[in-house]
Amino acid sequence: MAPPNAPRRGSLQYWPRKRARKILPSPNWKAIKSDSTKLQGFICYKAGMASAYVKDETPDSMTKGKKIVVPVTIVECPPLKIFSVRFYKNGKVAKDVLAESLDKELKRVVRLPKQNKKEDLGGDYEDVRVLCYSVVKKTNIKKAPDLSEIALGGSYEDKIKFVKENLGKEILVSNIFEKGNLVDTRGLTIGKGLQGPVKRFGITLKAHKSEKGQRRPGALGSFHPKRTTFRAPMAGQLGMFTRVTYNSKIIELGKAEKKFVGIKNFGDIKTDYAILTGSIQGPAKRQLLITTALRETKKQKKKNYEVIELR
Structure with a gap:
């Protein structure tokens, strides 16, 4: 009798299996392409999961016009502010212009200069990206902001125009994404420790009579x-790995206004919120980076849900 054959256990796609070095991952922004002249991503925080009663308006769906239940994830999206503007040349940062009137909570995360040099926004460069930080002090989560470099869409002139318009201002999630958009969610999984x-x-x-366990x-x-x-x-080590959840659909977006109170392990949502279809990696209060979808699928794109209520 031939020995039983089976595929190897554990994917070598993810190796080494150790804790991630930083909580917010750095996406390959060159692969994520969009025509919109906006930020390509947004920092948010996972609040929890729920089941939602929705009206299915998907064309050619067997449940079209009916009330169905779908699993959803609620995320809190406090405003973003631009920390600095990075100009790239030959694939490297050639110039970094720091914004003025930064929040004092940034001292908890980075060392700020005593005097800020004024520099022009422009020049002969290949690309422009912005280093953004979340105004998380408006939430119940914590005070120390999270920083992440986020790419901009459009031409070089459009990127400079966006930076000049939003420097020193709060950027809301409703200015970047809309209801019905597909997004990718990047973040760390729940840490399990030594397993x-x-x-x-x-x-x-092994069999119950095996030796040595x-x-x-x-x-x-x-x-x-x-x-x-x-x-x-x-x-x-198991968990605390960087993972991506592809093509989550935004089915609701807006101001919290005491809609979500007493969420388990999270509390109340005080700022903007987004409801995404399906599950997302990480525990409650985990920092996440939602980005423009890398590869949209027809099946996810055509889905059209109208939220009735959460249960």
Whole structure:
């Protein structure tokens, strides 16, 4: 009888399996392309999940015109402000212009200069991006803001125009995204700490009469070469990994105005909010970066839900 064959346990797509270095990931902005002359992303915070009664208005849907229940995730989106403007040349930052009248809470995160030099916004450069920070002090979460570099859409002149119009002003999520848009959500998963190979890689439990334990591989490798390869499933870190949830649809966007009170492990939503279809990685209060969809799918794009109520 031939030995049973099975695919290897644990994807090598994600390696090494260790904690991410920073909470907000840096997307490949060159791959994310959009015609809109706005920010390509926005910093938000996960509030929690719920079930929503929606009216299905999707064309050719079997439940069109009916009331259905869909899983949704609620995120709080406090305003953003521009911290600095970065000018790129030959793929590197050539000039960094700091904004004026910055919030004092930034001292908790970065070291601010005593005197700010005034520089012109312009010049012969290839690209312009902005380093933004969230005005999270308006929420119940914390005071220290989160910073992330976000790309701009449109031509070079359109980017300069957007920066000049919004420098020193608060940027709302309703100015960047609209109801019905598809977005990608980037952030860290829930941290699980040190876990064994059964939970970490999904290997099968050995027979109950096995020696040296059931929840471990039968062998860590062959006799030769006399070393353990990195492919052998062993105990280690699980969770706190950077992951992306693709093509979540925004089905509602607006001001909270005491709509969401007493969310478990989160509290009240005080600023703007967005309701996204499906689940999103991370626990409550996790920082997330929602970006323009990298690759839209027809199935997700044509979905049209009208929110009736949350249950």
